[in-house]
Amino acid sequence: MNPATLRPFPISVVAMGPGSQGDEAPDYLPMPQGMAVFDAPRLPENAAPEAVDRAVSTLGAFLDAAAAAGFAGGARLDLLGLDPAVRDVINQSLGFGEVSAFTTAPGHWRVQETAFAGLWRVLELADDGAFVVDRLETAAVPAVLGDAMLATAAGELAPPAYPPGCMNARALVEEIRLRAAAWRPGAAPHVINLSLLPVSDADLDTLYGWLGHREVSILSRGYGNCRVTSTRLRNIWWVQYFNSMDALILNSIEVTAMPDVVPASAEDFADSLQRLRDYLEMMAEPV
Numbered sequence: 617m618n619p620a621t622l623r624p625f626p627i628s629v630v631a632m633g634p635g636s637q638g639d640e641a642p643d644y645l646p647m648p649q650g651m652a653v654f655d656a657p658r659l660p661e662n663a664a665p666e667a668v669d670r671a672v673s674t675l676g677a678f679l680d681a682a683a684a685a686g687f688a689g690g691a692r693l694d695l696l697g698l699d700p701a702v703r704d705v706i707n708q709s710l711g712f713g714e715v716s717a718f719t720t721a722p723g724h725w726r727v728q729e730t731a732f733a734g735l736w737r738v739l740e741l742a743d744d745g746a747f748v749v750d751r752l753e754t755a756a757v758p759a760v761l762g763d764a765m766l767a768t769a770a771g772e773l774a775p776p777a778y779p780p781g782c783m784n785a786r787a788l789v790e791e792i793r794l795r796a797a798a799w800r801p802g803a804a805p806h807v808i809n810l811s812l813l814p815v816s817d818a819d820l821d822t823l824y825g826w827l828g829h830r831e832v833s834i835l836s837r838g839y840g841n842c843r844v845t846s847t848r849l850r851n852i853w854w855v856q857y858f859n860s861m862d863a864l865i866l867n868s869i870e871v872t873a874m875p876d877v878v879p880a881s882a883e884d885f886a887d888s889l890q891r892l893r894d895y896l897e898m899m900a901e902p903v
Contacts, residue, residue, distance in 0.1 A: 663705050671705035672900050674698065679896065682754045683889055687734065687882045690759075693752040709899065710737065710752075715878060717834040719764040727758050732892050734885030756879035761832055768831040769850040772797065776826040781818030788815075788823060792852060795871040799851050805872035807855075811865075827852060827869075834878055840865075842877050 674693070682691040695703055711731030719725040724741040730752075738758050740749035775789050788808065795806045810820070832846035841858045855875050857866035880888075 661708070663708070664701060667699070667701040667705050668899060670699070670702045671709065672896050674702065675706065675709070675892070676896055678752060679889065679892055682735075685754070687754070687756070687885045689754065691754045695750045695752065696747060706752075709895070710735070714838045715757075715834065715836045717761055717832065717878075719761065719832050721831040722764065722767050723760075725760045725764065727761060729880070732888035734880035734888050735892070754885070756881075756885075757874055761834065761878075762874055765830075765832050765846040765853075766850060769846060769848055769852070771850050773826065773849050776822055778822060779818055781816050782822060783814060783816045783819055785815075785819040785822040788813075788819065789826065792827075792849065792869060792871070796849050796852055799871050801873060803872075805870050805876065807871075808869040810867045810869065823869075827854070829854060836877050838877070844875050844878060 678691060678693040682689070685691045695706065698706070713729030713731050713733060715727075715729040717725075717727040724743075726739045726741065728737045729735070730737060734754055734756070736753055736755060736758050738749065738751050738753055738760060739747055740760075742748050773793065775786075775793070778785055791808065799806070810823075827847035827849060829845045830847055832844075834844040836842040836844070840860060841862070843854075843856045843858065845854045846852075847854060851871055851873060853870045853872065853875050855866075855868045855870050855877065856864055859865050
């Protein structure tokens, strides 16, 4: 959308200075509270020493493979074939991180970041709820999420109808369609911050109805809650931030392969390798 075609925001003239604001304090929208920080998982409880030893050995080999492959290498560890006792120790050991996600099509995937950023638990469920895939993998973000978006979104969407009351829906729709068509892998994200634009309820209803909320849903709890959902249009995502009272404080549309709030960083991954190594040494210590 060309900024020159936008009508400017009205700026009201108000009195300033001591005594001009009355006796009531400003009513600000509460901001997110309590940023999530690394919290090492507890050592497994009531686990047989042999199961702990085998879990340490299994995770240690996976850690060596992850370090050798590097951040973009994508090391994987299949958990389905492990002894249930060893699998249970690994479950307890890895904990939960900031990001979780699921897909509803074309497959039923469940993704959970572990307490170690860049290390993900990735599961696929059959229609009857049985596990088809259960693995650990290293990545900025598991590829199954981006693949599901590409498989279920269209490359092009016809413009919607514009009901009475629309202000900027038509311009926003055209911007989204043009940006989606022009976007290529590796390109910088294009962000449309709806919270800062003059949009009416009819505009938002039109955009929601046109783009929809589709088959990939992601929640990041790093600072407040950020909810990311795919749309009907390829590489177009809803990104919505909520404060601790679950009030929407930022509503945006992003044109990208995956919004930046979701992937782990290379720095986080390097820290995770060292933290996991330290944690395995703790697990290996005799009680």
